[in-house]
Amino acid sequence: DTGVSQDPRHKITKRGQNVTFRCDPISEHNRLYWYRQTLGQGPEFLTYFQNEAQLEKSRLLSDRFSAERPKGSFSTLEIQRTEQGDSAMYLCASSFLTATDTQYFGPGTRLTVL
Amino acid sequence: ILNVEQSPQSLHVQEGDSTNFTCSFPSSNFYALHWYRWETAKSPEALFVMTLNGDEKKKGRISATLNTKEGYSYLYIKGSQPEDSATYLCARYSGNTPLVFGKGTRLSVIA
Numbered sequence: 001d002t003g004v005s006q007d008p009r010h011k012i013t014k015r016g017q018n019v020t021f022r023c024d025p026i027s028e029h030n031r032l033y034w035y036r037q038t039l040g041q042g043p044e045f046l047t048y049f050q051n052e053a054q055l056e057k058s059r060l061l062s063d064r065f066s067a068e069r070p071k072g073s074f075s076t077l078e079i080q081r082t083e084q085g086d087s088a089m090y091l092c093a094s095s096f097l098t099a100t101d102t103q104y105f106g107p108g109t110r111l112t113v114l
Numbered sequence: 115i116l117n118v119e120q121s122p123q124s125l126h127v128q129e130g131d132s133t134n135f136t137c138s139f140p141s142s143n144f145y146a147l148h149w150y151r152w153e154t155a156k157s158p159e160a161l162f163v164m165t166l167n168g169d170e171k172k173k174g175r176i177s178a179t180l181n182t183k184e185g186y187s188y189l190y191i192k193g194s195q196p197e198d199s200a201t202y203l204c205a206r207y208s209g210n211t212p213l214v215f216g217k218g219t220r221l222s223v224i225a
Contacts, residue, residue, distance in 0.1 A: 043203070100145065101207050105157045105159075
């Protein structure tokens, strides 16, 4: 399978704990995106990388959130001191930058904060 | 229109019915309009990308049209089948900025 993969698929944690998610993009793609989707909403942009460089962060990304893409391949998204409002589906997507930037998504990590 | 808006929010149709959804978006600084299909427990799947006013795309029983001047796109499904049940998302691309998604239209096809 050469698609975008995410791990874990589901995560249940207690409020105040830290969690880390991983995304493995399609190998030749140079862009990697993180989105958050909550009930009744479409995916909301969080941050993106071009190769190793983090080019943009949404104002949705509070100081408790950090993302890395250390070698321009896989990426991690860490949430520190989780809050109940962090409960959501976290989606990763990758693309090879073109004029239309068609993005290919992973299956997401569903986070539940108790 | 400042955001990408989709209607209806949800739709229930009988197997065999044809249906359509609307995506409205800001027409300024427009590069491309994407449609995705998102089935439960799966990854969102790219259906179409359209860039030019008047573009029409088709994949099997699903087709889409684009009007960049007035800022809307329609997605049509002919002869809906239960396997078409999914959330259909549209997203606007305005060039070197993140995709902006609508809230989606949730389609349920009843056998």
